[in-house]
Amino acid sequence: MNKNNKSNKKHIITLIDHGIGYCTNNVIEINRILLEYPDLFEEILEHELEHFKGSSLMNDIKTDFLPNKYSFNFKRNLQWFFFHLKHPIFSLQTLRPVWHNKGALNYNGSVILSYLFFILIFLIMKYYF
Numbered sequence: 601m602n603k604n605n606k607s608n609k610k611h612i613i614t615l616i617d618h619g620i621g622y623c624t625n626n627v628i629e630i631n632r633i634l635l636e637y638p639d640l641f642e643e644i645l646e647h648e649l650e651h652f653k654g655s656s657l658m659n660d661i662k663t664d665f666l667p668n669k670y671s672f673n674f675k676r677n678l679q680w681f682f683f684h685l686k687h688p689i690f691s692l693q694t695l696r697p698v699w700h701n702k703g704a705l706n707y708n709g710s711v712i713l714s715y716l717f718f719i720l721i722f723l724i725m726k727y728y729f
């Protein structure tokens with residue numbers, strides 16, 4: 601998840617009741633249900649903090665699309681699998697490109713980029729094959 605105005609300010613962590621994890625300005629939002637899954641909570645927190653390590657779009661793309669230290673961790677992937685089975689709504693909410701929350705319109709640049717990529721692949725397949 602990415603937004604503008606990243607800085608080295610201290611980050612505020614707020615608990616939310618939708619999706620999984622997001623970062624906006626210096627606020628990191630994590631679904632409160634993840635408090636019941638400390639390993640997953642820690643992983644999401646690390647992921648969101650990674651977004652603040654650079655201010656460029658490339659950093660966001662790197663953070664969201666390249667493998668991290670947990671990508672090939674079988675136990676962790678199994679934990680996520682069961683989390684997604686148990687909380688499908690929160691998992692599906694992470695696929696929203698835009699959403700309305702507390703009077704503000706939020707967006708997830710990485711999800712928008714993913715959809716644009718799939719549309720591009722679809723168009724290439726449709727017109728060139």
Ligand SMILES: [Zn+2]
Nearest residue numbers: 601647663664
């Ligand atoms: Zn992210």
